[in-house]
Amino acid sequence: METVWSIFHYGFFQRALLAGLSVGISCALLGVFLILRKAAMIGHGLAHVSFAGVAIGLSLGWLPLLSALFFTVITAGVLVKIRQKTGLYSDTVIALVSSFGFALGILLVSLSQRINVELFSYLFGDILTISSLEVIVSILLALSLVIIIIVYFREFLYTTFDPEAAQVAGISGDKVELLLTVLSGITVVLGMKVVGILLVVSLMVIPAASALRIARTFRQALLGAVVFSLGEIFIGLCLSFWLDIPAAAAIVLLSFGLYILIVLLTKRSAQ
Amino acid sequence: MPSVVNNLNHQELPLIEVIDLTFRYNRVEVLSDINLVVHKGDFLALIGPNGAGKTTLIKLLLGLLRPHRGKIKLFQRDLKEFKDWALIGYIPQKAIHFESFFPISVREAVALNLPQARWYDFWTKKINEREVVKALETVGMQDYIEERIGHLSGGQQQRVFIARALVSRPQILILDEPTTGVDAITQEKFYDLLAHLNQEKGLTIIIVTHEIGVVNRHVNKVACLNRSLVYHGTHAEFCQSDYFRQILDEGHHLIGHKH
Structure with missing residues (x-):
């Protein structure tokens, strides 16, 4: 007899869960730093760039994940260099790069005859069709990111909290910014299948924003963001299956609802 | 006009030496031919009107900007070769202008400046606890070690930033307008603390300030900057100088930044 728990026996659901939770950990950890560095929209910008990467892959017959990964990481590096060399605000550079990426993607899609419905799975997410390779890459990324953040905790936190004092202490803010942006690019590409290009920024911003409302220390903020992210992705995926609704929408709306609840609760306790 | 450099004969070698320093920003000369020395035990006030180049000079001293011409020596070493940044504690002008929701505890903020800390030290509470x-x-803030910095008052936050600078055991403390937006009583306590660090702990202090009252009460050296060095000498002679009389006559010359 089928029960609500039967879904956990399905291979596709297990893969979805593993990939979703791994991407969730990466997004949540990066999100805390990006919000505090006033660069939350970098995920959105890089997601638009990854659209061009997917379009390149689909039109040339390459694996879209790899072409998106390559194109997004290169663009992430260029984005940081442009900002550092020109002194432009982050949001201006993100707007420039994201519009370029999306326009290039649209052009490639319109020129190519080979692009099919697969493109929509990247735009809106299709976590239940995620492949074993994507699961493995997502897990490896999450593990690498956790290790990088543990090892470079001082560098990441110091440059986020007080960049000038960090520089005097011998920490290069430019290198940390480059590392964070490239890691964001990789994470965004892996998050495409989970919630889609258009919503991937939500995985970076909403759990981190929720944790920042209640954390007293930085470690609590990182841990809180991961816990919120894992909980929201897990419950969102289950709801998606049980209620037969899109997983991306279920995860993002659940996250948003929880964030509003936390805002209301913390506002009341502050009063 | 009296000589710009007054009675600064020292036997000891200076900790900081600025030689014929010129800095341009977008082709505009912000600092011209600056010559300045700071010796061990000095409590130097760097004063001057808005736009005089005070913060720029501090950033040049810290290697955050590169001079167009001239030389800076720190601890008798050329700035380009200087690596012992733990010897210099720095509190930027913007230090207390962080987002109040930034989730960082006093412990975490102070530990950030531990130069000898290894990566795993930040994940174990006991290591380096003694230093923090x-x-x-x-600075009298040990009871607030677990507090989130955003929950502290402006004066308490400044004390935590001094602790952060002190944790690397510096010989020089550089503060850029540290009491902007802090009330008068807190300011007074803050400068008393700096005087204590200077006199009891032998810390050399450079402070960028607009508060002429502070200059009179605590410092022993003064450098007046207005794109070039207008005065550089002892505090006692500063009080006799034309520049000081000019400041008293035209108090509007020293106006703090509005943040």
């Missing part, structure tokens, strides 16, 4: 507590005790 000691720095906080020096």
